[in-house]
Amino acid sequence: MVNDPFQRIEQAIIDFSNWIWDLPLLILLVGGGLYFLIYSRLLPFKHFLHAVSVVRGKYDNKSNIGQISAFRALSTALSSTLGMGNISGVAIAISMGGPGALFWMWMSALIGMATKYYTCSLSIMYRGSDDSGIAQGGPMYVIMEGLGKRWKPLAVFFSIAGLFGSLPIFTANQLTQVLNDVLLPSLSYRASTKSSVIIGAVISVLVSIVVFGGIRRIANYASKLVPFMVCLYFLAVSYILVVHHVNIIPAFEQVISDAMTGNAVLGGSLGAIIIVGVRRAAFSNEAGIGTAPMAHGASRNMEPVREGLVAMLGPFIDTIVVCTLTAIAILVTNSWQDPNIGGVTVTLNAFVKTMPGYGAFLLVFIVAIFALTSLFTYSYYGTKCIGFLFGTRYKKIYNYIYIISIIIAAISSMSGIVGLIDISFALMSIPTMVSAIILSPKVNRATHDYFNKLSIKTTAV
Template sequence: MDIEKILVDLSNWIWDLPLLILLVGGGIYLLLYSRFLPFKHFWHAIAVLRGKYDSKASVGQISAFRALSTALSSTLGMGNISGVAIAIGMGGPGALFWMWISALIGMATKYYTCSLAIMYRGKDDSGVVQGGPMYVIMQGLGKKWKPLAVFFSITGLFGSLPIFTANQLTQVLNDVLLPGLGYEASTKSSLLIGIAISVMVSIVIFGGIQRIANYASKLVPLMVLLYFLSVFYILAMNHTNIIPAFEQVFTDALTGNAVLGGSLGAIIIIGVRRAAFSNEAGIGTAPMAHGASKNTEPVREGLVAMLGPFIDTIVVCTLTAIAILVTKSWETPDIGGVTVTLNAFTTTMPDYGAILLVFIVFIFALTSLFTYSYYGTKCIAFLLGTRHKKTYNYMYVASITLGSISTMSGIVGLIDISFALMAIPTMLSALILSPKVNRATLIYFKKVYLKSSTI
């Protein structure tokens, strides 16, 4: 029995029209229902993120900025560097356009799901205030909906596994680090790399959300800046190809990519899948991070959260994709995943591009690995109690090594399946409870405008 083929086939079956309707159709509904709130109040969201409206009243564990950094630390990483390359490899340049559309819609989805994460917080068996789709379902919809909350938590255990990030980090280290040291990549080298990564991650994740958020809030902004500067250099060196690259994105998005033999419908699905993997809008992981925020105002937390898909997909993923397209690295045969992005760096910066990307990937990957462990422990605590958190973390660390020696296609299939199943309870609860968010939004902005008019 070919487990890899089963996972890929099941993933393709799940990510079909019904899920597309739930994620994209549900997101469009929320965007219209909010009267395009993410775009109307974008700058207010920036002000909230900067701490202009912070209050000393706090029941959560981390600040709104750290909540966003924690959420972004799981999405800014392999989803942006490797996931984009996979999207272009599967669906051509046109897949990027549908990632954009999905992200813009996802801003509204994030607003609702993360506002609800504050509005309907619960407590774990240790009495600590927690948030996330499982608590939203229990507190907002009632105990009769508990099977849906349990379903989310079970699928979340698998969706939070670090196997994709570990696999791609191992791949880039095998491609760059080992040859530079005079060694050849092998299963043994992948195993040793996996064990080394497991040890480093263990040091942080057993410290809990405060330690994870502390690392994420420091490392994520720094790595984003370094990555921006690197990609801007690639674009500057290949500036004559930028406009043709964008033209190719728009052309392929509306016609399908003849080279890859993809239909328009297939490209749309690929774009939505990879955008979901990149920014996680509608999946339910980000509400778990934002639910731990000290912010007591649901609308403010939702506004901060909605910036995630914009930063992640519209900005960072676009930079990666255009770098891949202007260097034509995606056309190189027999390479895939993070190696495509690596090829773009080495083509433009042959002397130091590889080492630079390895450093960036390494930090991005570590912050992703830190955060996903937190999501998994929240799911296991909801299902079995907080005493089982460490047990899950032991399994989590072991799966890093497993991911390092597994095939990419099988891993992508497993994560896609998990994310698809997680989206069902997350989106259903958001759609049902959306009137509650709209009511809170109306009250919140009345207060904001009243306060500003009296100053």
């Protein structure tokens, strides 16, 4: 029996997280996503190339309301999803559920593309404004503008959960871990609570420089760093795959095999592996959680359908591309089979095995960029929630709490932190998915009208 009160609290968080992420939430996220996929008749996927054209700025109009371009909105959304979930979250998924968890992450991402299409289309269709008169989007505004004021408790529920879900505790914790594991030994220092506090303080200073500048500064940094970090990570993992090329096909075979049968080594049932895959995919690409609609709601795009198509690219880039790179690197090097390591250290082990001497430092650099861009964006989500609840004048207060929580996270336990974020994401997904399902006919009608107009213009030209 655990006597330490902090350990009891941590265990209670973990237990509640496991309970809430069982069958009911699986039905909500996967079932809701399948509903969107079937109800749209796969329409978002048919216009994948059109979505790319929108991201490239073909339809941008600087005179529209909103604060940033469609590309910067996608970059901002990706800067939160392309983070520790892609490096540490994937490692956790494979450590908990075996290689088969990756397959269910893929399935969740494909379904999540339809979910993001609907939720982010609605973030433009039912854009509201804050008490400063600035146009804002996100599930809370969708609920208020689309469903009416009698649904306000649901909008408040989302915003309260969002205050906790937007905290930087997971990312800050994992960034601190990798710096303690790699950087300090190279400088002849031993990791300790003191070193974690110092690292947390340095991270908080770097983050504060950006987050106090608001969405425009965040989007400016994100639009520059996101493409760079994806390319760099792709090249680094590609090298690992070239070195271990003989293991690539067996790794994919193991992913498919374990996804259908469960993993004998870890003793996981098929149902448990599906839950792990969906849970970690939701943490990674955030489809159905409600964070991305807050970023896309700030876009200058006036066409809800266009913004939905742009948002749809998020889960594809995040999970199908980046998470797969991480997972295969972990599998071909067998680093996931070491029972003494967990989280980001599993991915670190894959880099060290393949690139002795410099692999660890390369991953530290990549992790730092991934983590910092995530930390920039999550502060924006939190200020949106507090602005909706209490007014925009309290945004800076949230940012101060946000910065302080980075230091606290640096010295906290990973398992408790993962549980707390999972609970917050689960609670955020309820109002996001419920409102999107109710308003989905509006999106279908807008989709039909948009492509009809587009075909008429194309024919005329």
